[in-house]
Amino acid sequence: MTDAIGYERTGDIAILKAQNPPVNALGYDVRVGLMQGIARAEDEGARAVLIYGDGATYFAGADIREFGQKPREPGLPEVCDRIEASPLLVVSAMHGTALGGGLEVALSTHYRIAVPSARVGLPEVLLGILPGAGGTQRLPRVAGVEAALDLITTGRHVPAAEALRLGILDKVEAGEPREIGLAYVQQLLDADAPRRPVSEMPSPAPVDFDAVYDTVLKKGRGQLSPATAVRAVQAATELPFRQGIARERELFMELMNTDQRLGLIHAFFSERAVSKLPELKGVAPRDLNAxxxxxxxxxxxxxxxxxxxxxxxxxxxxxxxxxxxxxxxxxxxxxxxxxxxxxxxxxxxxxxxxxxxxxxxxxxxxxxxxxxxxxxxxxxxxxxxxxxxxxxxxxxxxxxxxxxxxxxxxxxxxxxxxxxxxxxxxxxxxxxxxxxxxxxxxxxxxxxxxxxxxxxxxxxxxxxxxxGVCDGFIGNRILSTYRTCADHMILDGASPYQIDKALEAFGFAMGPFAVADLAGLDIGWAVRKRKRAEGIDPRARDSSYADKLCEDGHFGQKTGKGYYDYAAGPKSRVPNPDVMPLIEAERAAQGIAPREFTDEEIVRRYMAAMVNEAAKVVGEGIARRPLDVDMTLLFGYGFPRYNGGPLKWADIQGLEGLLEDIKSYAKEDAYFWQPAPLLEKLVAEGRNFDDLNKEAS
Missing domain, CATH: 3.40.50.720 (NAD(P)-binding Rossmann-like Domain)
Structure with a gap:
């Protein structure tokens, strides 16, 4: 037995205790220990097995230290299948959290008891994948399709009382996991309760999976993992269990090879790393009460x-x-x-x-x-x-x-x-x-x-x-630049509505002009007036059509009109018919002949401006690491999480191609499109932004 799983016997019951602090993650040693423990219990003639976690929790999920590494056998699917196939009665006693692989292990046992404070869930879609150890096949069999779709596509954590109502748990009882688990196992043995493998339960009734798929894809603004998980749950209703497991694995591997998984994994680790600063190690904060x-x-x-x-x-x-x-x-x-x-x-x-x-x-x-x-x-x-x-x-x-x-x-x-x-x-x-x-x-x-x-x-x-200190710090400085890029595209022929549509299709919750309406157009107006008072470089392109909206008292949602008209309510925006004439007059005054933009070109230019300014922010030390920029844009500016942040997106797209595009745009406007020195340096050295993150960790 490995040290990660403790083994003891109490009468007819073998007890497997997870002891892999701090969260009993399902790493290699734990997986091996579970396999060995089940085999030992069978060899020694036990009638039942109790599985529980020492410390703060049951199995909280996968071991994040193994992310990105070559898998080591046995994998979690094999462990779950081995537990479920045991001729002994296998019971989980759960406390803390049973998330992802933790819940999949619990679902592979024949009965489940938990303390009232326990929480369960399958949050894999938040990492760009789906449950890959039978979760999409077993959960619908115990909780039904609608509940399984809800839990799997949202990744939400479910409290014990709700899990009991849904059939995920069989019993909720206060007490220590070991003690309530032993009592429950003995109760089952005394009642001669049968083994109850979830895989042998009937397939659940289907729903309109095509409609659910479309709804989930739209709600996720293009995120693939929740919608793909719908198809895995669909397999649980249409295929025998073993074929359903094979389909789950096939879809799991599809997602493993997507750029979105790379973005979501980056976001997951960066969120945990962003507040860990080397210069604050050992520095105590001041008192903070009032x-x-x-x-x-x-x-x-x-x-x-x-x-x-x-x-x-x-x-x-x-x-x-x-x-x-x-x-x-x-x-x-x-x-x-x-x-x-x-x-x-x-x-x-x-x-x-x-x-x-x-x-x-x-x-x-x-x-x-x-x-x-x-x-x-x-x-x-x-x-x-x-x-x-x-x-x-x-x-x-x-x-x-x-x-x-x-x-x-x-x-x-x-x-x-x-x-x-x-x-x-x-x-x-x-x-x-x-x-x-x-x-x-x-x-x-x-x-x-x-x-x-x-x-x-x-x-x-x-x-x-x-x-660090600069005009706009990290987020607003970068925002100012990519918003200026959008303004330039409007002068050159795009409309605010095409730009918003293209960027919302990319994954932003709202396009930049809808965001401006939400924040209040008077904010941008005040910034423009301040910058003009300080002096704008004569090489910079400027425009005044948005000022005219403000001069007429149109500040966006709070006044009912901005780029959009909100007469029917804030969620029923329609283009404000006054805007395009103002833009057309501006183009005429500046002697600009408008051209057409494709949605793809809009996104590429907008993102290139964002990445270029972000590279300047990192290069100047305003942001210490690229991940600081990524987390700022994710949590403050609606950047789609599945793209990881602008600099992770840039790494995935390829820095060399982005730099080439920036240089081509500079032929039209050399002042605005000045390549960031850091971006040029990384391309010259064949490196990327993630290399800088690793150096700073």
């Missing part, structure tokens, strides 16, 4: 909501009692959403709004805060006034944070006597929903202040990315 938020608009209220839900006490500072009450109403509205979804109880709601939240109109109320975040108007003079007052009242060691989207954090820090305590914490709206947090590190920001920013992000459940 925070202040200045400005109770949409952003400030969202930040306060996220902090309250994370168990922090919040002082909300506003200009007047009326503004403070309005901020409280926004926060309460956000918390009502959490209440309706069952995230908090009514009692918790009242505690958060009446005790954990304090309203204030005087900066003196922030004197004991551990960290203060300003979320005031995006104007440097306004922010400097705020930080001057914070410098005067906040206690020594308090972290002073700005939520600026674009402005220079060094300039803000310089207004204080404690620049080492100043940091940028750029939340994305709505802040209590959006997962991304850019932690912007200024020149003099202390290491423990950076650690505190990341600690706050972790406490709030955010994906935190380190960013």
């Amino acid at each position: 925070i202040g938020v200045i400005g109770g608009g949409t952003m400030g209220a969202g930040i306060a909501t996220a902090a309250l839900l994370a168990g922090l006490s919040v002082t909300m500072l506003e200009m007047s009692p009326q503004a403070a009450e309005a901020a409280k109403s926004r926060i309460a509205g956000n918390l009502q959403g959490a209440l309706k979804r069952g995230k908090i109880s009514q009692e918790q709601f009242e505690t958060l709004t009446e005790q954990a939240l304090t309203l204030a109109t005087d900066y003196e109320a922030l004197k004991d805060a551990d960290l203060v975040i300003e979320a005031v108007f995006e104007e440097m003079d306004v922010k400097k006034k705020v930080f001057t007052q914070l410098d005067a009242v906040c206690k020594p060691g308090a972290v002073l944070a700005t939520n600026t989207s674009y402005l220079d954090v060094n300039d803000i820090a310089a207004i204080t006597k404690r620049p080492q305590d100043v940091i940028g914490l750029h939340f994305f709206s709505p802040a209590h929903v959006m997962k991304l947090l850019e932690v912007v590190v200024a020149d003099q920001t202390a290491a423990d202040v950076v650690a505190t920013g990341f600690a706050l992000g972790k406490r709030l459940g955010k994906i935190s990315v380190r960013a």
Whole structure:
């Protein structure tokens, strides 16, 4: 027996204990141990086998250390088949999580008991594959086709009570897994319960799989794995079990060879690596219990909501009692959403709004805060006034944070006597929903202040990315560039609606012009006016048609019109008929003869602009690693997860071809399409962005 699986006997029952910390992942030693344990129990004349996990969980899933490595036998499908085929009665006692391969092992046992807090699921589609050890064939037989399709195509985790109702579990009971498992096995033996292999259960009734396939593909915005999993479940209804298993394996291998799997695996590992910074190793964050938020608009209220839900006490500072009450109403509205979804109880709601939240109109109320975040108007003079007052009242060691989207954090820090305590914490709206947090590190920001920013992000459940100081940091700087590329294509002949359609087909949740309408066209207008005031390079192409929309009071969804008309509601957008005449007038004024663009050319140019600017951001050290860019675009800008992020997408497409395209575009506009030095260097050396990620790990 391997050390990963413990073996003991209690009467007629052989007990196999998974002991592969921290999550009993189904690595090679565990698989071998399970095979050996079943064989030993049979050889020794046991009547039943109990399988459970030591520590925090049952088998939580595959061993991620084996990802990308050559498979070692026995594979998990063979292990599951061996467990199910045993002539002994085999029972799983489950706690913690049984995910992916963990649930597939449980489904290969003949009975399943779990503690009430256990959760099960088959999340493989989130990695670009599907369950490959019988999950798509066994789950429909115990839970029915509709429940199996739901679990497999969404990858969601199911609590024990629901799993019991669906037939995935046979019993839920409080207690230690070993003890409740032994009692259940003995109960089954005393009742002379039969073996119950799931593979021998009748095939489930079919549904309209073609309709389900189309629905799932549309919902996934082109992600292949959930839709392909539908076909695997279909096999469970149409084929004998062994043929269904063969079909599952065939579809599994198809997905293993897709670019989408590469993108999703990259996203999976990068999400875990992004907040692990070498410079913070051994650096303790400062205390973080009470925070202040200045400005109770949409952003400030969202930040306060996220902090309250994370168990922090919040002082909300506003200009007047009326503004403070309005901020409280926004926060309460956000918390009502959490209440309706069952995230908090009514009692918790009242505690958060009446005790954990304090309203204030005087900066003196922030004197004991551990960290203060300003979320005031995006104007440097306004922010400097705020930080001057914070410098005067906040206690020594308090972290002073700005939520600026674009402005220079060094300039803000310089207004204080404690620049080492100043940091940028750029939340994305709505802040209590959006997962991304850019932690912007200024020149003099202390290491423990950076650690505190990341600690706050972790406490709030955010994906935190380190960013350096520049106009727009990582995300908005890159956004500005690829959005400019879209504007150039409009001048040259594309329409906002063709561009949005092409990019939504690529996998973005919304195209750039629909996004602009959602965010508010006045935001981009303010940025354009600021940049023009600072001086635009005469070589840069500019346009004013979008300014005219704003001058007429059309700011997007909030005013009912922008690039689109929202008269029928925000989800019923139709092109605004005023837009194309404005664009055509702009083209005529600039002497541009419009040409046609294919959807493929739109996507290629848009992505080339994104990748090129991202390479500049990494090359300048604004982002330390390519994966930092990828996570920023995934979690803050709607980039399709199955493409991994723009720089992973670039690696998959091939950097040499992208650089050639950029150079060809530069023949039309040498100023905008200046190739990133890092991109040129990587191509010259025959390397890619992932090589840089590996070097930084």
